[in-house]
Amino acid sequence: MADLPFRISEKAGQTKIQQLVHSISEAISSGQLKEGETLPSVNELSTESGFSRDTVFKAYKILKERNLVESAPTRGYYVTGGSFKVFMLLDDFSAFKEQLYKAFRNNLPNTYSVDLLFHHYNREVFNQLVNSSLGRYSMSVVMNIDHRSMEPVLKKIDPGKLLILDMGMPPSENISYVIQDFNKAVENCLEEGLTYLKKYSEMILVYDETETPHPAETVTAVRRFCENHNISFRLLKNTHGVEVKKEQCWFTIRDSDLVEVIKYCRSKGFLLGKDFGVLSYNDTPMKQIAGGGISVISTDFEQMGRLAARFVKDKQKVTEVLSTSLKIRQSL
Template sequence: MENFKDIISINDYSRVRKHKQIVNSVMSATTIGSLKLNDKLPSVNKLAVEYDISRDTVVKAYAFLKEHNIIDSVPGKGYYVKSVKNDLKAKVFLLIHKLSPSQKRNYDAFSSILTEFATIDLYIYQNDFAQFKKHILNSKSKDYTHYVMNTHFVDEDHDVVEDYDVVEDYDVVEDYDVVEDHDVVEDHDVDDDHDVVAFLKKEIQLEKLILLDKKMDQLGTIAGVYQDFEKDIFLALVELNPLSKKYNTIKLVFPKNSCLPNEIKTGFLNFCTKYGYESSIIEDTDNEKMKKHTVYINLEEEDLVSLIKQIKSNDFVIGKDIGIISYNDTPLKEVLVDGITVISTDFDKLGEHAANMVLKNEREQISNPFNVIVRKSL
């Protein structure tokens, strides 16, 4: 095969493992007809040399393709295309903001369902709108059947309101409804999402789009698996309220220039107002003057260790003097200080729901489950 570089594409900067990139390239080529029945593939050695990768990487890729009856080999003649009638149903462009432990769970659940039925190209945009746009623009020549993505961006111009202690004219609902016109309910993410919406409408066929995490109503009824950030934190705190009653203050650690949705603040303040807790929203705990009977809700992984150190340096007992609630579970949180109480969307379900939409070519809007795991930190 003289033109195999037109068929097999390997990106050194992709998060997708190189053997999987080879698999995806071959499977995609057999689907669109670039590779035909009995076409010869480059040898293991040739592919390894041309792309400066290990032989083991190529062997692993070819072994997977053989196992799925897409290619075969003849001693002395090499590898060839055995079948172009594979079960591929989709070619997926997957774009997420970062590969954190929680997003890794999402990806693993998503890919485990689609491995034999789709090629998946994973891209990371690091919460940066420019990178987000670049990846999408570069994808347009690759004939993707589905675009699966979330939209979490850091807004460098975002000014965090300093004092949330007093909530004026805030209507507390009996059960839970969305509260409109609240002082802090502003979506600062990339010019109120206007730029994102305009860009997606221009550059992507919306019937191919599946959104993760955040709904974007400005796009219309777009398929997606979403978190109801405002309602989820409210109901989670209601569930934890019997344990929280021994505290009188709850503080939300919401980092400056965070990509986290402001709806989290709204749900938090709604709960504290309704249930009579003193509350505030802080950027970090570095200079925090900690007092007993306070609960801290930690959102970002990197802030949790700092929070624990700060509590211990004040000789407070976690789960007695100071409570901790953390977003998104990890194995470490099961054992850290005898267990951290967590509230979290179900990232496995999020990935599974999105994968099934691709597999069945469905266009639903699914509210993802949100879980509470009680441990000793509260």
């Protein structure tokens, strides 16, 4: 295989066809194989690699379908310009994820194509989507499932071409990340808003670890803040049959719980920000205007999108823990 213009990577779990597709794709992505460069013929690649002609032909066929390789009667197989393809795997679709994606897309050249998929915190779906992406993309931007560690399947991706978003500290210093702090940063935001929060006799956090895709460290941070300032703390799993009382401050993670709390209070004639308070996690354009403005603790998802785009374009390592901020609005 010494005469081949690229190295065939023998990755565990890959078929011979997948090995060829992955190896040639990587060589094109890295610039090892240039646009217009002629590739070995089916017979040559079969002889040098030891793979059957049928295997080589099928690998070339897949590469042609991905616009990475073309063939002509007089030239044989050669590298095309193709488009720079990015694999983007987010957890779910929401208003703030839309902000992230728009910032990401708007900061990439038009020649870059992005395949956007969602795993919805389902590990089986996550593993299937990552495995099917291998060898098909130039760069991968992934929202992890677990905030404590990186999902094992992600180790199959070249660490120099992988960016972890939102949560999940990579075990290797070679992997880039743009993530949040869901613990101390949350407590710092609450401390910043103490003047507004101390007028409430009780803080109620709506959070269910099995149903709410959010790190439990936030619960610890809120409880710690309340204990430090003698504010009564209560944890509820949901807002089913909710009964809101005056002088309570409700902290919701899910938007559906936020809606239920506000609907109940309106039915009772309570004034938002006066009779009771509301604090929400993750900012959206709607929260900026609903009810005169919903106070939030949030990171900047547009900045997250811009940093992700910079990583994809520049291919330079990035290690960012984004700041989390408190935005006081009418609801407090």
